[in-house]
Structure formats: C-alpha cells, structure tokens
Amino acid sequence: xKKPVVKVEFGDKKGQGNSRRRFIKMSGLAFAGSTLLxxxxxxxxxxxxxxxxxxxxxxxxPEAFDLGSGDVGILNYALxxxxxxxxxxxxxxDGDYFAGASDEEKTIMTDLRNHEVIHREVLxxxxxSVVDEDMVIxxxxxxxxxxxxxxxDRTSVLNTALLLEDTxxxxxxxxxxxISNADYLLVAGQIVSVEARHASAIADLINPGSTDxxxxxxxxxxxGSGVAYDKAQAPSEILEAVVGLGVVQTPFTxxxxxxx
Amino acid sequence: MSFIKLxxxxxxxxxxxxxxxxxxxxxxxxxxxKGAALASIPFGLAATxxxxxxxxxxxxxxxxxxxxxxxxxxxxxxxxxxxNFYQMGLDTDGLIPExxxxxFGLIAEHESDHVDFLVAALGDDAIAEPEFDFTGKGLNxxxxxxxxxxMALAQGFEDTGVRAYKGQAGALIDNNDLLTYALQIHSIEARHASQVRRMRGEKGWITQNNNTLPDAFNAxxxxxxxxxxxxxxxxxxxxxxxxxxxxxxxxxxxxxxxxEVNAIAxxxxxxxxx
Numbered sequence: 001x002k003k004p005v006v007k008v009e010f011g012d013k014k015g016q017g018n019s020r021r022r023f024i025k026m027s028g029l030a031f032a033g034s035t036l037l038x039x040x041x042x043x044x045x046x047x048x049x050x051x052x053x054x055x056x057x058x059x060x061x062p063e064a065f066d067l068g069s070g071d072v073g074i075l076n077y078a079l080x081x082x083x084x085x086x087x088x089x090x091x092x093x094d095g096d097y098f099a100g101a102s103d104e105e106k107t108i109m110t111d112l113r114n115h116e117v118i119h120r121e122v123l124x125x126x127x128x129s130v131v132d133e134d135m136v137i138x139x140x141x142x143x144x145x146x147x148x149x150x151x152x153d154r155t156s157v158l159n160t161a162l163l164l165e166d167t168x169x170x171x172x173x174x175x176x177x178x179i180s181n182a183d184y185l186l187v188a189g190q191i192v193s194v195e196a197r198h199a200s201a202i203a204d205l206i207n208p209g210s211t212d213x214x215x216x217x218x219x220x221x222x223x224g225s226g227v228a229y230d231k232a233q234a235p236s237e238i239l240e241a242v243v244g245l246g247v248v249q250t251p252f253t254x255x256x257x258x259x260x
Numbered sequence: 261m262s263f264i265k266l267x268x269x270x271x272x273x274x275x276x277x278x279x280x281x282x283x284x285x286x287x288x289x290x291x292x293x294k295g296a297a298l299a300s301i302p303f304g305l306a307a308t309x310x311x312x313x314x315x316x317x318x319x320x321x322x323x324x325x326x327x328x329x330x331x332x333x334x335x336x337x338x339x340x341x342x343x344n345f346y347q348m349g350l351d352t353d354g355l356i357p358e359x360x361x362x363x364f365g366l367i368a369e370h371e372s373d374h375v376d377f378l379v380a381a382l383g384d385d386a387i388a389e390p391e392f393d394f395t396g397k398g399l400n401x402x403x404x405x406x407x408x409x410x411m412a413l414a415q416g417f418e419d420t421g422v423r424a425y426k427g428q429a430g431a432l433i434d435n436n437d438l439l440t441y442a443l444q445i446h447s448i449e450a451r452h453a454s455q456v457r458r459m460r461g462e463k464g465w466i467t468q469n470n471n472t473l474p475d476a477f478n479a480x481x482x483x484x485x486x487x488x489x490x491x492x493x494x495x496x497x498x499x500x501x502x503x504x505x506x507x508x509x510x511x512x513x514x515x516x517x518x519x520e521v522n523a524i525a526x527x528x529x530x531x532x533x534x
Contacts, residue, residue: 107463110503111463111465111503111507111510113502114499114502114503114507114510114511115465115507115510115511117502118499118502118503118507118508118511119511121497121499122489122490122492122494122511122512125492125497126490126492129492169447172443172447173440173443173444173447174440176429176439176440176443177436177437177439177440179433180433182429182430182433183490183491184490185429185430185433186426186429186430186490186515187489187490187512189425189426189429189443189446189513189515190426190489190512190513190514190515191511191512192443192446192447192450193422193426193446193447193449193450193513194450194465194510194511194512194513195447196447196448196450196451196454197450197451197453197454197464197465197513198454198464198465199451200450200451200452200453200454200455200458200464201454201455201458201464204455204458209359209360209363210362211362211363211365211366213363213451213452213454213455214366214367214370214448214451214452214455219448220444222377222441222444223377223380225373225374225376225377225380226369226370226372226373226376226377227373228369228370228373228374228377228445228448229441229444229445229448230443230444230447230448230451231444232440232443232444260436
C-alpha cells in the first residue's frame with residue numbers, strides 16, 4: 001500500500017491584491033487555490049452564461065482536470081462530492097457490515113446510496129447540458145483503504161457516513177453564495193436539506209435517542225445567538241478536508257472556483 | 261430604523277474598524293434580544309451592503325421576489341411559531357415522555373436562538389410575536405393533551421420550515437451573508453425534521469407526498485412528489501436500479517412559496533400585530 005504523500009506549499013508572490021498561493025498534494029489528489037485568482041474570478045458573477053472565462057492560471061498539474069470557474073466550477077465541485085458519497089455507500093452495500101445489518105439499517109444505507117447516486121447523475125446531467133464533456137469532472141477513483149474505512153465494521157461505516165454527510169451539509173451551505181444562477185441555487189438547496197436529513201439519521205443510529213442529530217460539535221454560533229446553525233465552509237476548506245481523507249485517487253484542481 | 265439604514269450605518273468604516281465607536285454605535289441600537297453578545301450579527305450584514313453581485317442578471321427575478329426584510333420577517337414568524345409550540349409542549353406536564361425531553365429541549369433551544377438572531381438582524385423592522393393557537397383554530401387538535409398529535413405537528417412544522425427557507429433562497433441570492441445564514445438555519449430544520457420523523461416511525465426523508473399527518477395538513481407535503489429537478493424531467497430517466505421515482509422524490513426536497521407557507525401557518529396564528 002502506498003503511503004500518502006502530503007505536500008503543502010505556501011509562497012507569496014508579488015502583485016496586486018492578496019496573492020498567497022497554496023498548493024496541496026496528497027494521495028494523487030491535488031488542488032491549488034490562489035486568493036489572487038479567486039478575486040479576479042469575481043467577474044464571472046456578471047456573466048450570466050455558462051461559459052467559464054479562461055483564467056490565466058498557472059496550472060500546477062497540467063494533466064489534472066480543473067473544476068472550472070463560476071457556476072460550472074461549483075457544479076463540478078458538488079459533483080465531485082456526490083461521486084465520493086455515492087462510491088462510499090456502494091462500497092457499504094457491497095461490504096460485510098451491510099450483509100449482517102438490521103433491516104432498518106439496510107433500508108437506510110440503501111436509501112442513502114440511491115439518493116447520492118441520483119444526486120450525482122442529476123448534477124452530471126445538468127453540467128452536460130451546458131458545457132462540453134471535457135469540462136465535466138470525469139469519473140473519480142476512490143480508495144477507501146487509504147482512510148482505514150473498515151466496511152465490515154458498523155462503527156467504522158457509520159462514523160465515516162456521518163463525516164461525509166456533515167461535510168456535505170457544510171459544503172453546500174458554503175457553496176450557496178457562490179452560485180449565480182437561481183435555478184442551480186434551488187437545486188443545491190434541494191440537495192443540502194436531504195444531506196442534513198441523512199446526517200441526522202446516521203447520528204441517531206450511532207447514538208439512538210440522543211441529541212446527536214444536531215450536536216454542538218458540528219454546529220456553529222451566529223452572532224452570539226447560540227449554537228444553532230450548521231456550518232458553511234468554503235470549497236477550499238472542504239477540499240482540504242477531503243484531501244485529508246486520502247481516498248480520492250484521481251487528481252483534479254480547483255484553481256478557478258469563485259470565492260464571493 | 262429600517263433594515264437598509266441599519267446596513268448603511270453598519271457599513272460605515274468607523275463602525276467596522278474602530279473598537280470604541282463600534283461599541284458606541286451598538287449601544288444606541290435597540291432590539292438586540294440578547295444584548296451585547298448579539299452585536300456581531302449585523303457585522304455580517306454590514307458586509308452585504310456593498311454587494312452588487314449579479315445585480316443586472318437578477319433584476320427581473322428580483323422584481324417578483326420579497327425584499328430581504330420581508331424574507332427575514334417571514335422566517336421570524338415561523339421561528340416564533342416553532343419556539344412557542346415547543347415551549348408550550350415542554351411546559352405541559354406529562355405531555356413529552358422523559359426519554360424524548362432532551363430532543364425537544366434541544367430543538368426548542370435552536371428555534372429560540374433563531375428567533376433571537378432574526379430579531380437582532382431585523383432591528384426595528386422585526387415584527388412582533390403573533391398570538392398562536394395550536395388547536396389549529398377550527399381544527400380542534402388535541403395538541404398538548406395527546407403526544408401523538410404534538411409529534412405530528414412537530415414534524416409538520418419542521419418539514420414546512422425546510423420548504424419555507426428553501427423557497428426564499430432565490431430572494432436572497434444577491435445578499436451573500438443573508439443567504440448563507442438562511443442556509444445554515446435551513447439545514448438545521450432538516451436535521452430536526454429527520455429526527456422527529458424517525459421518532460414517529462417515518463423515514464427521515466420524504467417519499468413522494470406521503471405523510472401520516474391529519475388530512476388538513478396535506479399542503480405541507482404537496483409537491484414533494486415532483487420529478488422535475490433543475491428543469492430536467494427525471495420521470496423519463498431510468499433510476500430503477502437505485503430506487504426509482506420514490507428515491508428521486510426522496511433525494512430532492514421541494515420548496516414552498518411564501519403564500520403556500522403562510523396558508524399553512526395561518527391555521528395556528530390568531531393575531532398578527534404587523
């Protein structure tokens with residue numbers, strides 16, 4: 001088994017605005033973020049069309065697929081996350097935990113697999129309808145052994161599922177403001193509440209009858225009103241967390257995602 | 261002070277950057293539910309006042325949409341309703357079994373926090389709390405004497421809340437901070453909904469427009485059977501390997517318009533001082 005390679009570089013470049021450039025590479029997945037380029041890509045907000053504007057991005061890995069800019073970039077980002085979730089639940093259904101699970105848990109795991117596959121296919125369809133195939137993120141490969149997920153172990157499966165669902169909620173919440181097109185924003189809203197329903201159910205499977213369905217350690221406070229809100233993390237944060245899982249085997253970059 | 265004026269005031273450089281003047285400014289403001297601690301909320305709002313995102317492309321759509329103030333007051337009405345409902349439930353001796361009190365206690369706390377947040381964000385524009393009647397007025401529901409009814413209404417309110425926030429996302433598309441806050445509440449309501457549904461023996465997600473609520477509340481689930489997502493008619497796509505149309509309806513929650521939500525909520529609102 002190959003060891004994950006972690007490479008994090010921070011370097012300042014001279015130029016206008018904030019030009020910190022970051023590059024992270026791990027386990028074959030790479031993404032690079034540049035706050036300078038993010039700032040430039042705000043112009044995309046005024047482009048109602050779906051053609052992402054070409055960005056003068058120095059590509060750290062010319063071989064890797066870039067998620068793109070504007071709404072296309074965000075849809076590709078969402079599609080990457082849905083691919084990960086769908087692949088995970090398919091592995092769950094093919095594993096020993098599922099084979100011996102209770103009927104209730106079999107139903108739930110099957111539903112989750114179904115929902116994530118449907119999310120994936122709908123996002124892919126939406127992208128294919130507006131851009132050429134080479135601008136739609138390809139089918140990613142995953143290796144869950146890198147993250148030590150044990151598909152024969154209930155605790156391992158449920159804890160991983162919970163992490164993925166909670167991450168999904170935070171990811172869609174954080175991506176909402178980056179979407180320009182109201183139709184796509186609605187679709188993201190239609191998906192995120194289902195991810196939150198999933199997270200709630202899995203937390204309750206892990207600790208039945210508890211208040212873990214909305215536990216404090218995945219929530220945040222807003223303005224001192226109380227810890228009563230889901231997180232809303234930026235794609236850069238989410239991708240860093242996903243990189244940290246070490247399961248994504250196909251390199252891709254996120255150089256041009258909007259940040260505002 | 262109007263919502264817009266509040267934003268303008270808070271976007272003042274001095275207010276944003278100087279600690280002392282910031283403190284002074286907030287002292288002059290009223291209606292902060294939890295006092296000084298909540299002063300940080302309008303900071304987020306302040307950042308939005310310079311927002312010009314997609315101003316042109318969404319102008320046509322915006323003409324048919326509620327203002328941010330209207331959206332926040334709409335949300336506040338629902339949060340008042342939920343807070344009141346759960347508090348009355350928790351305060352009714354013998355209604356909520358001991359083993360379920362923590363769950364409803366947490367949900368009640370969240371709804372109360374949401375009220376405080378929205379009141380603080382709206383300032384003087386916040387509507388007063390209406391008077392509620394959880395018998396459903398003419399419906400004569402035994403809400404606080406029958407736990408099954410209380411649970412059914414809890415589910416209905418949470419699922420309605422999810423649909424209500426979702427329906428207003430588009431109206432906030434040009435206001436990054438408000439949109440994000442609304443989304444952060446929206447998904448919490450979905451967590452609540454899933455939990456209450458599962459306590460009632462339903463799935464955490466909504467299949468077609470199926471529900472086990474009294475018929476009077478069919479409107480809460482009307483449209484959940486929708487198979488057209490993002491303009492794509494999925495009824496013609498073969499999803500039989502992954503649960504078919506039932507799974508498609510589960511995989512996407514549906515929005516409700518403000519009018520549709522108000523028609524549901526009005527069953528429980530006696531007066532509205534606004």
